[in-house]
Amino acid sequence: MMDYTNAVELHDITKRYGDFTAVRDINLAVPRGSIYGFLGPNGAGKTTTLRMILDIIKPTSGSLSVLGASSAMEVRQRIGYLPEEKGLYKKMKTWAVIAYFARLKGVGAREAKNRAYELLERYGLKEFSDKKVETLSKGMGQKVQVLASIAHQPEFVILDEPFSGLDPSNQQVMEEVISDLNKGGTTIVFSTHVMSHAERICDRILLIAKAEMVFDGTIPQAKALIPKMVNLSGVHDPATLRSLPGVASTEAAAGLPGSYDVCMTENADPQQLLRDCFRNDIELTAFNYHEPTLHDVFLHLVGEDAKVASFR
Amino acid sequence: MNNTFHIAGREYSENARTKGFWINLIMFPLILFASIKVPQLLEEKAKPTRHFVLVDQSGEFESVVDQALEREYQRSVVKKLLEYIQVNHLGNDEQESRSTAEMLEQIPAGFMEMDFAAGLSGDMADSMIAMVDKENPLLLDMLAKPGALDAFLDVLYQQLGADPPLFEAPRRMLERSSMPQDAWGDLDPTTASTAEIVAVIKPYLLDEKNFLDFKDPLFALVIVPQDALQQLKGPGKKNDGDPLTAHERGVQFWSTNLTDNDLAKLVERAINDDIQQREFGARNLDSAAIKAAQNTKMQFASFDPKKAAGEEVVSLADTIRKFAPIGFVYLMWVAIFTVVNMLLNNMVEEKSNRIIEVLLSSATPWEIMSGKLIGIAGVGLTMMTVWIFSLLGVLKFMAGPSVEWAGVLFEVIQSSGLLPLFAFYFFCGYMIYSGLFLAIGSLCTTVKEAQNFMGTATVILMVPLFTMVFVTMDPHGSLATFLTWVPLYTPFVMMNRAAADPPTSVMIGSGILMGVTAIFSLWLSSRIFRIGVLRIGQPPKILELLKSLLSQR
Numbered sequence: 001m002m003d004y005t006n007a008v009e010l011h012d013i014t015k016r017y018g019d020f021t022a023v024r025d026i027n028l029a030v031p032r033g034s035i036y037g038f039l040g041p042n043g044a045g046k047t048t049t050l051r052m053i054l055d056i057i058k059p060t061s062g063s064l065s066v067l068g069a070s071s072a073m074e075v076r077q078r079i080g081y082l083p084e085e086k087g088l089y090k091k092m093k094t095w096a097v098i099a100y101f102a103r104l105k106g107v108g109a110r111e112a113k114n115r116a117y118e119l120l121e122r123y124g125l126k127e128f129s130d131k132k133v134e135t136l137s138k139g140m141g142q143k144v145q146v147l148a149s150i151a152h153q154p155e156f157v158i159l160d161e162p163f164s165g166l167d168p169s170n171q172q173v174m175e176e177v178i179s180d181l182n183k184g185g186t187t188i189v190f191s192t193h194v195m196s197h198a199e200r201i202c203d204r205i206l207l208i209a210k211a212e213m214v215f216d217g218t219i220p221q222a223k224a225l226i227p228k229m230v231n232l233s234g235v236h237d238p239a240t241l242r243s244l245p246g247v248a249s250t251e252a253a254a255g256l257p258g259s260y261d262v263c264m265t266e267n268a269d270p271q272q273l274l275r276d277c278f279r280n281d282i283e284l285t286a287f288n289y290h291e292p293t294l295h296d297v298f299l300h301l302v303g304e305d306a307k308v309a310s311f312r
Numbered sequence: 313m314n315n316t317f318h319i320a321g322r323e324y325s326e327n328a329r330t331k332g333f334w335i336n337l338i339m340f341p342l343i344l345f346a347s348i349k350v351p352q353l354l355e356e357k358a359k360p361t362r363h364f365v366l367v368d369q370s371g372e373f374e375s376v377v378d379q380a381l382e383r384e385y386q387r388s389v390v391k392k393l394l395e396y397i398q399v400n401h402l403g404n405d406e407q408e409s410r411s412t413a414e415m416l417e418q419i420p421a422g423f424m425e426m427d428f429a430a431g432l433s434g435d436m437a438d439s440m441i442a443m444v445d446k447e448n449p450l451l452l453d454m455l456a457k458p459g460a461l462d463a464f465l466d467v468l469y470q471q472l473g474a475d476p477p478l479f480e481a482p483r484r485m486l487e488r489s490s491m492p493q494d495a496w497g498d499l500d501p502t503t504a505s506t507a508e509i510v511a512v513i514k515p516y517l518l519d520e521k522n523f524l525d526f527k528d529p530l531f532a533l534v535i536v537p538q539d540a541l542q543q544l545k546g547p548g549k550k551n552d553g554d555p556l557t558a559h560e561r562g563v564q565f566w567s568t569n570l571t572d573n574d575l576a577k578l579v580e581r582a583i584n585d586d587i588q589q590r591e592f593g594a595r596n597l598d599s600a601a602i603k604a605a606q607n608t609k610m611q612f613a614s615f616d617p618k619k620a621a622g623e624e625v626v627s628l629a630d631t632i633r634k635f636a637p638i639g640f641v642y643l644m645w646v647a648i649f650t651v652v653n654m655l656l657n658n659m660v661e662e663k664s665n666r667i668i669e670v671l672l673s674s675a676t677p678w679e680i681m682s683g684k685l686i687g688i689a690g691v692g693l694t695m696m697t698v699w700i701f702s703l704l705g706v707l708k709f710m711a712g713p714s715v716e717w718a719g720v721l722f723e724v725i726q727s728s729g730l731l732p733l734f735a736f737y738f739f740c741g742y743m744i745y746s747g748l749f750l751a752i753g754s755l756c757t758t759v760k761e762a763q764n765f766m767g768t769a770t771v772i773l774m775v776p777l778f779t780m781v782f783v784t785m786d787p788h789g790s791l792a793t794f795l796t797w798v799p800l801y802t803p804f805v806m807m808n809r810a811a812a813d814p815p816t817s818v819m820i821g822s823g824i825l826m827g828v829t830a831i832f833s834l835w836l837s838s839r840i841f842r843i844g845v846l847r848i849g850q851p852p853k854i855l856e857l858l859k860s861l862l863s864q865r
Contacts, residue, residue, distance in 0.1 A: 056672045073676060081673035087665025091326060103318050104674040149670070158673075 004068035007032050007156045007187035008053055013062035015048050022048040024211045025062070030189055030204075035182050037198035038191035039294075040208035041302060046191040047084050049208070050160050053189070054081055067156055077106040080154035084161045084191075086142050090134040095120060097133055098148045105152035112151065119147040123173065139170045146177060150186075157181060159190035163197055175201055195294040205294070209302045223292050226300045228264040230273060234285030235260050244276045258285075315675040319683025324690045327654050336650060336695060341702035348710050348718065362575055363489045364532035364567075365516075367501050367509055370540040373583050377534075380582030381486055386452045388482045389461065396479050486575055489530075492523055506535055506564060517568055532567035534579055544587065618813060632717060633724045634784065637811050640734045641780045641804050643699060648741050649773065651692035652749040653766075655684060659753025660762045668845050677842045685746055685834075692742060700731070733810045740826040741803035745773075747833030754837070754844035776804030787812030796822055799829035 008030040015023040023045040030036045038046045051057045053064065055072040066072040072079055088097050098116035103109065120129045123143055128136060136144060142165060150157060159178070163171050178201055182188055192198055198205055198219075205222060207215040215222055227248060235241055235258050242250050246268030253259040264270065270289040277284055327333055368374045455461050461481070469476050491501075491513070501509055510533070515521040519529035537543070543561045563583060565576045592599040616630065662668045671680050707722040725731065752769070756762040776795070783792045787809040795805040796818065806814070806822050814822075 051669075054673045056669060072673070076674055079673065081670060083666050083669035083673075085666040085669075087662075087667050089322075089326065089667065091329070092322075100318070100322055101670060101674065104315050104671070106314070145670075 004065075005032055006030055006065075007034075007067055008189065009065045010049075010053070011063045013049070013052060013059045013064060015045075015052060015057065016060045021211050023052070023059075023208075026206075026208070026213050028206055028213070028216060030187060032187055033182070033185055034187060034203040035178065035201055036187075036189045037202035037205040038189065038208065039193065039195065039198055039205050039298065040191075040214075041193060044208040045211045046208055047160055050158050050189070050191060054079065054158060077152065078155050080105075080149040080152065080157040082146055082149045082157075082159045082162055084164075086145050086165070088133045088141055088145055088148070090132065092133055093130055094125065094133055094136065094144055095129045097144065098151050101148040102151040105154070107152050115151045115153075116147075119151055120144075123147060123177070139166050142166060143170065143173070146174070150177075150181060153184075154186065156187045157189070159188065161192060162190055163192055163194055171197070195298050199294040207298065207301060214301050215297075219294065222294060222297045224266075226292050226297055227266065228268065228270055228289070228292065230262045230264060230270050231259065231288040232262060232277070232282075232284055232286070233259045233288075234283055237282060240280055240282055241277070244273060244280065246273055246276075315679045316683040316686065319671070319675065319680055320685075320687035320690065323658065323684050323687025327658070327688065327691045328694065333691065333695070337698050340699050341706055344703060344706050345710070348706070359485065359572075360528045361484060362486050362531040362572070363528075364486070364534060364575060365491055365513060365530060366488055366534045366536070366579075368536040369502050369538040370536050371502075372541065373536050373586065376582050376586045377579055378488065380578055381484075381488060382456060383452060384486060384578060385482075385484050386455050388485065389455060390452060392482045393479065486578065495523060503538070506537060509533075509535055510566060513566070517566060529568070531569065532565060532575055535564045535566070536583075537562070537564075541587075541590075628717070629720050629724050632721050633728050633730075634811050636721065636724055636728070636730060637808050638780050638784055640730060640810075641776060641808050643696075644734065644738050644741060644804065644807060645773070645777055647692055647696050647699070647738065648745050650695070651688055651742065652745045654691060655688045655746055656749045656753040656762055656766070657759070658684065658688070659750060660756050660759050663754065663845065664757055664759075672845065677845065678838060681750060681834075681838055681841050684750065685743075688746065689739075689742055692738075696735075696738060728811070730810055734807060737803040737807040737810075737826075740823075740830060743830035744800065744803065744826065744833050747830065747837040751837035751840040751844070754841045772800060776801050776808070780804070780808050783808040784811075788814065797825065799825055802826050802829070 006029040008028065010026050010028040013023060013026045013028075014021065026045075026049060038049065040046050048057070052059050053066060053072060055066075055076075063070075067075045067078055069075045089100075092100070095113065095116040098119065099107075099109075099112035102112040102115060107115065117126075117129055120126055125140060125143060125147075128140065128144075133141060133144065146159070146162065149159075162174050162178070166174060175197065178188055178190065202219060204218050205215070206213065207222075215225065231253065232241070233256065238250055238252070238260060241247065241260065241262065246264050248263045248265045250260045250262050253261050262273070264273065274284075274287055277287075366374060366377055368377075455464070465479055469478075496512060499508055499512060501512075513530070513533045516523065516530040517533060522529065540562060545562075563579070565579065567576070570576075589599055592602060662671070668680075675683070704722060704725060707718045707725075710718040749769070752765045753762060756765065779791060779795060783789075783795065783805060786792060792805060792809055795801045796809070796814075798805075802822050802825055806819075806826075
């Protein structure tokens with residue numbers, strides 16, 4: 001087994017289909033043992049990138065390594081994959097589907113069967129073990145497919161939109177599956193356009209829009225990208241407020257006299273602003289500071305493109 | 313390589329579990345069995361007794377027709393008797409090879425004059441059993457004698473030992489009925505004109521009236537006009553000044569069902585045979601001498617120079633051997649078509665629900681493709697094996713006096729060497745077509761799209777079916793030769809020609825052609841597979857496809 005520090009490394013990966021560029025110049029390193037979120041609007045190039053990592057499609061240019069190998073095919077038995085569109089063999093029994101995919105990844109027949117039953121029991125599908133896949137609901141089917149992609153206990157798992165089509169409680173289960181895996185040392189890359197999941201479980205994120213990489217880094221780094229916003233109420237002296245250190249601009253909040261949205265300069269501390277307000281006798285009836293969410297970051301970075309893309 | 317077998321195993325078990333597969337498996341022997349048995353049963357059971365009315369104004373032919381009917385009936389009795397003896401294992405194997413002359417020798421003197429009602433001696437019965445042959449005129453004559461059949465059966469039962477099933481004489485299929493007198497009204501049928509007779513009987517023929525209390529209408533009306541004997545046709549028979557047209561002359565046969573012409577033929581033959589006899593008499597010819605002369609024949613046999621010395625005589629088996637490939641071509645066609653359809657459907661299913669992506673992350677395209685090919689080939693092979701064995705089984709089971717060819721066909725299939733050739737050509741055909749269909753499947757996202765391709769493919773595939781009879785008739789002709797070298801048809805046409813021992817050069821050449829085609833087809837489909845398998849939406853345009861085929865990525 002080759003040693004590696006990064007589960008995946010992409011160097012200037014580009015994929016073109018004729019005149020259309022699906023992915024342009026992506027550089028990326030997914031550290032071993034991390035959970036990496038691929039974020040971006042629909043059609044941004046997430047799935048194409050994941051498929052290139054898996055060597056299902058070949059990049060037009062650039063190079064990559066997966067688990068230290070130059071092609072995922074060489075190490076495919078150590079990789080698990082859940083594709084974006086979910087489908088299973090409808091006529092097969094649930095356990096048999098899981099066992100089949102595990103066997104394709106090199107697990108022995110008996111072992112594959114045992115693991116299938118184990119996983120189904122652990123994730124609450126025991127009673128469906130011997131039923132045909134076509135009897136499962138959509139959410140259950142998706143769970144089964146996730147189990148099928150991890151039954152061979154891979155060290156690296158790629159999940160393409162694992163949350164789509166799941167109800168909130170199953171989304172919760174999905175998050176648990178991911179963190180369970182990660183606790184066992186598995187590196188996970190997943191794509192989503194739902195920011196809240198990424199925010200909760202990702203160590204790092206890659207943001208792609210219009211085929212290009214927009215951001216790559218940790219979530220705090222991402223959040224630092226957008227100015228902090230503080231809402232102050234009961235302000236009678238906006239001029240003084242504007243002169244305080246760390247205040248980049250102020251704007252009267254619509255409809256509420258004395259309420260201002262303050263946009264802070266980079267690295268400024270909202271707590272310091274509060275102290276400065278008291279020191280300068282600015283009376284406040286309310287002080288509101290919210291950490292920016294990943295959603296805010298997303299909208300800030302992708303902006304109008306996201307809206308356009310998501311309606312396409 | 314392991315993955316290839318996992319994939320093959322799954323393909324096999326999934327397809328072998330479908331209802332369609334089992335229906336295919338069971339239907340073939342059932343249809344085969346039915347196609348032999350049902351016509352027999354229909355003939356025996358379903359076909360109603362044909363009742364007809366004979367108006368013989370000439371008064372010359374009534375008994376002639378009756379005799380012919382009786383003889384026809386005796387023939388069916390003998391046929392059934394033959395089956396009965398065969399089923400109850402009384403027949404001996406020499407029977408088939410015995411000529412009428414030999415049988416005649418075995419008949420004890422005075423046999424024909426015997427009083428059958430008094431019973432038969434064991435020797436007599438043995439002779440009769442030996443004579444049971446549906447074409448044996450002596451036996452037919454004998455059984456026509458009153459009491460003969462019963463006497464014969466008595467002995468037969470004794471020979472069959474304890475509690476034999478009773479012989480059931482067959483139904484009369486043709487029966488002459490008389491019109492009730494009141495049906496004619498004032499009309500005297502012996503003098504009435506044809507038109508008048510028809511007018512009376514037409515309602516019965518059209519099922520508007522019914523005098524027989526039968527479900528079925530009167531089957532036919534035969535009118536022999538008063539001056540029938542003056543209306544003969546032939547050398548020296550001139551009907552000068554005859555106002556009648558050809559249709560109005562002679563015997564008339566009226567029936568709403570003109571497809572079943574058994575009765576019409578029987579009546580025509582009986583009357584004409586009798587006319588001939590009269591003619592012999594009129595010309596002072598010895599009819600027995602003429603019959604003897606007519607039955608004097610030169611032996612005629614066909615020989616095949618390709619066969620081993622001493623075995624050149626062309627037998628029934630040879631004829632069957634010549635035509636057996638048609639059956640094999642058909643079988644092969646159905647099997648290949650069924651199997652590649654499975655392949656296509658599987659492929660489209662995996663594509664449409666994106667399972668293919670998971671597979672691609674676990675196995676190389678080549679592994680997936682070869683796994684599918686092997687798995688589905690296994691399904692096809694299972695199907696073929698079951699079919700062939702059930703074919704042999706049904707033939708063996710059906711083989712008997714009534715389906716003589718079944719036994720011969722059984723022997724032919726077993727011994728002719730057609731089976732291994734069939735296996736070989738099936739394999740080649742499968743390889744060629746599976747490659748193509750897999751490629752088509754990998755280009756389509758929905759079953760509907762696949763079906764569009766299938767339409768064209770089916771038309772192309774139909775050609776060997778349309779031509780198979782012609783190829784058999786002239787296995788080395790230009791059509792056969794031409795089609796042999798069309799790669800898509802080679803397996804079918806070579807199977808078609810197999811019984812005619814095509815030249816070695818053609819065998820080898822076509823073998824190479826098929827091998828190359830199969831490899832090309834698989835190569836092509838593996839290229840298309842890679843490109844097509846992840847495609848969603850419309851299948852690519854031809855040009856686009858060619859471009860991507862030639863590019864490296």
